[in-house]
Amino acid sequence: MESGKSDFQKGLKDGLTVGVSYIPLAMAVGIVASKLGMLFGTWEIMSALLYSGSSQSAVLNLISNGATSILIYLLTFSIITFRHVLFSLSMSQKMDPKMSVLSRMLFASFNTDEIYAIAMQQPGKLKAPYLFGISVFPYAGWMLGVTLGFIFNQLLPDSVKSAFGITLYAVFLALIVPPMKKSLSVVFGVVCSAAISWILECIPAVKNTLPPGTPMIICTIVTCTLGALFLPVKEDDEKLEDEIKENNM
Amino acid sequence: MDNKFLITIILLMFLISYLMKMVPMVFCKGKIKNKFLNSFLYYIPFAVITSMTIPEVFHSTSSIISASCGVALAVILGLMGQSLLVIALSSTVIVFIVENFVLRLF
Structure with a gap:
């Protein structure tokens, strides 16, 4: 019991930086959604369910290009999300074999690139309390950011919005340049x-x-x-x- | 964009992403051995992210000049090994500066 509690706290702490770093990122995506004239409710549902900067940006990109074919949306989305098959595969090897199927099913919906990266650096097997702990702040930060971004778009002057147009692409560049x-x-x-x-x-x-x-x-x-x-x-x-x-x- | 259509695709995409994350975590224990498949999977994130960025990034702001400055800064900071957040914010700020303080001069 004791160790379960401290595992959870360790997870919370490791997730905090990720959660904070998600806020400006999520705001940038929220601004794009708001610019496209999406309904606030639809945007919240999309962020809560898809919970991923790259997939949400890709979907917004398709919407702004006027795509109407369901197949294109699903195919693009699947390609972008496919890396998670790889993440989940390698993570499954590091998970505590005693972790229940139910816990695995629940944690799967909260996993992200960053959580994966940090969790894989932990010494030893990954236990359920740690994985749930690390999931809390990133999800909270993401939802806070997408909501603030959506609301701020109505308040921000055009000059600031134009600058935010590049934010998402700068994130993409930050992901591909250093490994080069x-x-x-x-x-x-x-x-x-x-x-x-x-x-x-x-x-x-x-x-x-x-x-x-x-x-x-x-x-x-x-x-x-x-x-x-x-x-x-x-x-x-x-x-x-x-x-x-x-x-x- | 029709809202009902959007909700439908969101639900379908959620289902796809959930299955992709959940199934390997719950059912798979073995490692992938196929070399071609492994390499193919390895290249996916880089290929996808690059094709989403190029050439759209140059039209992402109100001027191709400010966008190019943003790209240049992001690449330089990336090569210097700066973090994602630093790169994203610096690039946004340089676009704002170029558009509002440099391009206005001409």
């Missing part, structure tokens, strides 16, 4: 994807006929196939995990 220093594979992936994406954007036929979101899917499949064929990554998961950790610290 460490790995040739990452450099290849980023350069290849950027080149294909830019070329697709420049072909009017692609831009005008393909549904919004499709170029991203093409770009991802081509880049990953080329990468896996010509520059396969070594099998040790540790390298990947280390990069994700460094990414998010």
Whole structure:
């Protein structure tokens, strides 16, 4: 009992920095949603259920491009979320084997890239109280941020809103640039994807006929196939995990 | 954008993401051995994030010049190993400064 309580507190503490860092990020996403004229209730439901900066941004991006095909939304979303299959796979190996199925099912909905990165650095097996503890502040911070961002959009002057237009992309750059220093594979992936994406954007036929979101899917499949064929990554998961950790610290 | 359509896709996306997070955590114990699949999965986040950023980032603010300054700063700070939050905020601030104090001069 004692150890369960201190595990929970340790988790809360580890989650606090993540929670605080989510607030401005979530605000940036909230501002975008508000700009698109989404209803406040719909936005809160979306944030509560999807709870992910990258997926929510991708969905907002599709909405602003006027995508109307359910298939495109689900396909884009699945591609972006697919990394969680990998996270969950590697995390399952580190979880306390005694952790119940119910606890695992509950924790799964609260896992994020950052929680994954921090939890994987813990010594020993991951226990349920720790995992629930670390989930509290990030979720609270995210919901607070998306709500504040949505409300602030109505109050902020246009000059500030314009500057916030780049925030999300700066976050994306912050995720891909630092690992480029460490790995040739990452450099290849980023350069290849950027080149294909830019070329697709420049072909009017692609831009005008393909549904919004499709170029991203093409770009991802081509880049990953080329990468896996010509520059396969070594099998040790540790390298990947280390990069994700460094990414998010 | 029709609200009912939005709610529908949100619920479907929630279901997809939940299954993706939950199923491997509950059922899988073994590691993936296939080299091609492993490499393919490894490249996904980088490919997706890059294609969402390029070239849209250059049209994300009211001027391509301010956006380019933001990109340049983000890349430099990224190479210097700064944290996500520092990069995101600095980039936003430089766009604001360029748009309101530099571009106004011309």
